[in-house]
Amino acid sequence: MRRTAKAQWWLLVGLLLCLPFAQARDDRTSSIQVVAVANLPAEARDTLQLIKQGGPFPYPRDGVVFGNYERILPQQARGYYHEYTVKTPGVQHRGARRIVCGIVPECYYSGDHYRSFQRIAEGW
Known part of the structure; x- marks a missing residue:
């Protein structure tokens, strides 16, 4: 159970770190x-x-x-x-x-x- 929580936490951190890059691409296409x-x-x-x-x-x-x-x-x-x-x-x-x-x-x-x-x- 503890391993699963740790893996989910790292997945969340990884997704949050990628968010600015995804937003930058959307800004380019919308402009x-x-x-x-x-x-x-x-x-x-x-x-x-x-x-x-x-x-x-x-x-x-x-x-x-x-x-x-x-x-x-x-x-x-x-x-x-x-x-x-x-x-x-x-x-x-x-x-x-x-x-x-x-x-x-x-x-x-x-x-x-x-x-x-x-x-x-x-x-x-």
């Missing part, structure tokens, strides 16, 4: 701003149109699974999110801008290679 399609760069609007029509996409990696390793977007099962490149004028490579979509129209824009996201307002 995602919403952006209107009209306020996105023209190239992002072009990419949204390609996503809506199913391609063709200009980059071979467009449509690959986005892992959400940064855990900024809401947690979903692996394979839920897919990423697409937003062309950056004057850049000869893919650049840093992306659109990440779950089930369309749930899409997010990142202008800084996944350091931050804005949820794209529905209705596009």
